[in-house]
Each structure stands twice: as C-alpha cells, then as structure tokens.
Amino acid sequence: MTYNIGQGRDVDGVIGEVERQHPDVFIAQEITAPFEQVFRAKYPNWSIQTRGEFLIATALPLSSVNRTELPPLIDDPWKHPGYLRGIVRFGQRDIAIYNTHLSTPRPALEAIRSRDRTGIHQIESNAKSRIAQAKALAQALSRESLPAILGGDFNAPESSVACQLIRDAAFRDAFSEAGRGYGYTSGHRLRFGMSFARIDHVYVSHEWAVKQCHPGGKLASDHRPVVADLVLPDRTAGNH
Numbered sequence: 001m002t003y004n005i006g007q008g009r010d011v012d013g014v015i016g017e018v019e020r021q022h023p024d025v026f027i028a029q030e031i032t033a034p035f036e037q038v039f040r041a042k043y044p045n046w047s048i049q050t051r052g053e054f055l056i057a058t059a060l061p062l063s064s065v066n067r068t069e070l071p072p073l074i075d076d077p078w079k080h081p082g083y084l085r086g087i088v089r090f091g092q093r094d095i096a097i098y099n100t101h102l103s104t105p106r107p108a109l110e111a112i113r114s115r116d117r118t119g120i121h122q123i124e125s126n127a128k129s130r131i132a133q134a135k136a137l138a139q140a141l142s143r144e145s146l147p148a149i150l151g152g153d154f155n156a157p158e159s160s161v162a163c164q165l166i167r168d169a170a171f172r173d174a175f176s177e178a179g180r181g182y183g184y185t186s187g188h189r190l191r192f193g194m195s196f197a198r199i200d201h202v203y204v205s206h207e208w209a210v211k212q213c214h215p216g217g218k219l220a221s222d223h224r225p226v227v228a229d230l231v232l233p234d235r236t237a238g239n240h
Contacts, residue, residue: 013220
C-alpha cells in the first residue's frame with residue numbers, strides 16, 4: 001500500500017485506511033513528525049523506518065533502509081525529491097521496497113491560473129525535472145538484483161514520459177495489469193469533489209504476479225492510497 005498522506009493532517013483517517021486495507025508493507029509520502037509519533041504508538045511491533053518525508057512500515061523484518069536524492073528543480077518549492085529503498089524479509093527471500101515522490105506541478109499550474117507570465121516556463125521546467133528524476137530512478141531500478149516493488153506519488157499519469165521510463169526499466173504498473181475502472185487517486189479536494197487523475201502508482205519487477213490493484217478512500221488526504229495484492233512465485237517448485 002502506497003499513500004501520500006497530505007502531510008498527515010488527518011492522522012486518524014490515515015490510520016483508519018491502513019486498518020481497512022491491512023497491508024503487509026505500507027509506504028507513505030509527506031509524513032510529519034506528529035504523524036510518525038502516533039503511527040509508531042499504534043503499531044509498536046512493526047518495523048518502521050523514516051527518512052525525511054518517506055516512511056516504510058511492515059510487520060516483516062526490515063533492514064538496509066537508505067534514501068537517495070533525485071535531481072531537484074530550482075524553482076520548485078519541493079527542494080529534495082528522492083526515493084527510499086529498504087529490504088524486507090519475505091519468507092526465505094529478500095525483496096526490495098522503493099518509495100518515491102517526484103516533483104509536483106502544482107506551483108506551475110497555480111502560476112498559470114493566476115496569469116503569471118512565468119507559468120509556461122515553470123510548466124516546462126517542472127516537466128523536464130520530473131523526467132530527469134524518473135530517469136535517475138529507472139537507472140537504479142535497472143540495477144536492482146532482488147524482486148522489487150516501487151510505489152509512490154509520481155505526479156504523473158501512466159501515459160507520461162516519466163512513467164514510461166519506469167516501464168522501460170522492466171517494471172509493470174500493477175493497476176494497468178490487474179485494476180478495474182479508472183483507478184483515479186487525485187483531484188477530489190478540488191471544486192467538484194471527484195478524483196480525476198491517476199498519479200500514484202505501484203510498479204513491480206518481473207518476478208511478481210499481480211492479483212488485483214485498487215485505490216482506497218478519499219477522506220484522509222488529497223490523494224487516495226493505492227493497494228496491490230501481489231504474489232511472489234517460488235523459484236523452484238512453482239508454489240507461492
């Protein structure tokens with residue numbers, strides 16, 4: 001389960017969503033210190049690691065959690081895009097968990113909305129930056145030797161160049177493979193109260209089978225979580 005929690009403004013709502021979905025691995029973006037404190041108290045027996053805005057939490061053994069910076073955008077207030085990588089022990093195998101958040105186009109869109117003459121430049125600069133971030137992330141994924149799962153807020157739809165770069169690294173989008181409907185995750189905090197963009201994703205490496213994938217509820221954040229049911233087939237016997 002991946003979830004941009006909107007800076008943890010609704011801690012109870014986020015935890016309620018986690019309780020409803022029961023993920024084996026939970027990753028979150030835009031966490032805050034108050035949210036982390038409450039979350040740790042709620043799940044004292046989980047392995048929980050945070051770095052900056054990122055969180056990886058699981059009841060399974062978790063180790064080797066490290067953060068890597070991605071190329072920034074000079075005129076973007078989100079100064080430090082990056083990703084987290086951790087290793088989860090799943091049965092007798094190690095799996096790599098990646099958690100990312102690429103730069104948001106929101107300031108550029110707001111500039112255009114307010115008829116700021118720099119808006120077009122900001123849109124172009126933001127898109128180039130996000131593509132550069134996705135390219136750096138894809139390069140890391142292409143070197144990964146473990147079965148891997150990548151989740152996060154990409155601020156980009158599946159049809160974007162940024163997401164195509166992740167697919168070029170031999171990662172598949174879980175919702176495209178096993179979701180139903182549109183899978184929208186963002187937009188419900190705007191005027192019409194409906195999600196209309198799918199910018200949060202779960203990607204998997206070739207070792208995984210995807211059983212199903214769906215977005216969660218919209219009440220706790222300006223993003224819906226994405227939940228994927230995944231199966232890692234046995235390497236020898238073909239059993240799960």
